[in-house]
Amino acid sequence: AQSVTQPDIHITVSEGASLELRCNYSYGATPYLFWYVQSPGQGLQLLLKYFSGDTLVQGIKGFEAEFKRSQSSFNLRKPSVHWSDAAEYFCAVGSPSGGSYIPTFGRGTSLIVHP
């Protein structure tokens, strides 16, 4: 069965600093990979996704992520964090199987931004 691990429950950074959120997945083939963001009291919004092709993907709000098959990782990065980036971030993996699809989410990383 597929699984997703986000090793960091909380990350604290200063505004303007760079950011990297880690995500590791377990799946036999190349999965579909996603990063979502959730602001307090809101639903989730897609930041970026990887299906195939270039392993460095660009997303909204200046985020990017790199798929590394050898490390089973899909880490999210941003060169300069803004206070408005404070939110919960979820990595997700999806694998098609027999016409169905069961998405799996990580437990999330809470980003705290200090001024």
Added chain:
Amino acid sequence: NAGVTQTPKFQVLKTGQSMTLQCAQDMNHNSMYWYRQDPGMGLRLIYYSASEGTTDKGEVPNGYNVSRLNKREFSLRLESAAPSQTSVYFCASSAWGPDTQYFGPGTRLTVL
């Protein structure tokens, strides 16, 4: 463009009561999902509907039932609510199975 809508936004139930959470999407998506979100647990899939007319169990289906009423609507029913079902419930939809999911604003349910 409404996207995914959920009703109600908040609900308090007593143990043993029943209720139905409603979800509708206006994006002509094929697949719809119900998740629950609990602190430190991320999102866990309760049920999903890959296409109109089909439903399947997810990771935590016990105590829940679903109905894919038509292509737009996917409801979640709690027949006999338990305190363990206190959670925030999210509905989501996607155009096809593993594509981007679009989430509703959530329903915060408390079972006393």
